[in-house]
Amino acid sequence: MGDIINVQNVSLVLFFVGLYGVLSNRNIIKSIIAVNIMDVAAILFLITVNRRPDQIPPIGSQNVAAMADPLPQALMITAIVIGISVTAVSITLFIGLFRRYGTSDWQKIVYRVDRG
Template identity: 55%
Template sequence: MEWITGETVSILLFFIGLFGVVGRRNIIKTVVSIGIMETAIILFFLTIQGEGERVPPIVPLVGETVADPLPQALMITAIVIGVAVTAVSLTMFISLYHKYGTTNWHKVEVKRREQDT
C-alpha cells in the first residue's frame, strides 16, 4: 500500500470537506467541513516537507542534515487561525439560529427575503 501517504490522505480529506461545504445545507455541518478542509491543508503541508533522513532542529548532531522549521511554524499559525475562524463561525451560527430559528442555509435565506419585503 505505497499509495497511502500523507499527501493522498490529505487530498482525500480535503475533498470530503469540500463535499460537506457544497453538498450540505446544515450550518453546523458546513462549519465542521471547513474545519476538515483546514486540517487537510495543514496535513498536506507538513507531509510534503517531511524527509526521512533529516533530524529535528532541536539539538542537531554534527554532520546531520537539519529539517527546516519554517513549515511547522507556519502550520502552528494556521492552526491558531483555524481555531479563530471556527469560533467566529459558531458565534455567527448562534446568532443566526436565535434570529431565524433554523440550522438550514436555504431556510435562513428564505426567511431573510420574507423579512426584507
C-alpha cells in the same frame, strides 16, 4: 500500494471530503465542520511536504542534516491558531443566527432573510 497511501495523498483526499461536505450539506454546523476538515487537511499537507520517515524533529543544533524542514511546522502553528479563531467567530455568529431564525438550515435562513 504502499506508495499511494502516504500522508500527502491522504490529506488531499481529506480535503476533498471536506469540500464534499461543504457542497452537500445545508446544515450550518456541518458546513463549519466541513470547512474545518479542509483546513486541517491543508495543514497536514503542508506539514508533511518534503518529509522523509527517517527525519528527526528540528530541535537543538546537533545533527542538523537529518532534521525535518522546520519552516512549514512554524507556519502551520500560525495556521492552526487562525483556524481556531475563525471557527470561534463563525460559531458565535451561528448562535446569533439560530436564536433569530430558529433553524440551522442555510436554505431556510436565506428564504426568511430575503422574503421578510
